[in-house]
Amino acid sequence: MSEPTVTDFAEALARVPRLAERLERALELQSTTAAPAPIDPLPQGIRSSIRRLMAVLALAPTLAEVVRLADGLDLRDLTEHEVAYLEDVHVATVRKWRLDGTGPEYRNESGISYPVRLYFEWRERGRQRMTSQKATRGRRS
Numbered sequence: 001m002s003e004p005t006v007t008d009f010a011e012a013l014a015r016v017p018r019l020a021e022r023l024e025r026a027l028e029l030q031s032t033t034a035a036p037a038p039i040d041p042l043p044q045g046i047r048s049s050i051r052r053l054m055a056v057l058a059l060a061p062t063l064a065e066v067v068r069l070a071d072g073l074d075l076r077d078l079t080e081h082e083v084a085y086l087e088d089v090h091v092a093t094v095r096k097w098r099l100d101g102t103g104p105e106y107r108n109e110s111g112i113s114y115p116v117r118l119y120f121e122w123r124e125r126g127r128q129r130m131t132s133q134k135a136t137r138g139r140r141s
Contacts, residue, residue, distance in 0.1 A: 045081045049074045077113035
């Protein structure tokens with residue numbers, strides 16, 4: 001094994017800010033998902049862990065990260081009431097999205113349900129990364 005060189009140390013130091021940023025992001029995600037639920041009562045038909053799911057969906061950069069943070073998190077399919085709660089819209093709006101084909105993909109097996117994976121992908125398609133982007137969430141191309 002050879003001795004470390006100055007170049008090796010320089011490369012290691014260059015990685016430190018990126019590692020610190022990733023660690024800070026991981027700690028933020030962990031503290032957000034472990035935070036106690038607020039006292040405000042949830043509407044009827046909304047699962048009790050919806051706020052934790054909302055935080056993970058908002059902060060996790062990838063679906064793999066959502067699954068990694070899902071320890072103790074309820075990842076069952078969402079109801080239309082839960083999608084409306086997560087998007088802060090009325091249930092009628094979610095139904096209109098479904099009829100127009102602009103909302104998240106859904107299953108119609110024993111009622112309408114939205115798989116978390118498909119809901120996350122729908123949110124990502126609508127997420128703008130720059131101000132100049134003019135994509136609208138849910139629009140099909």
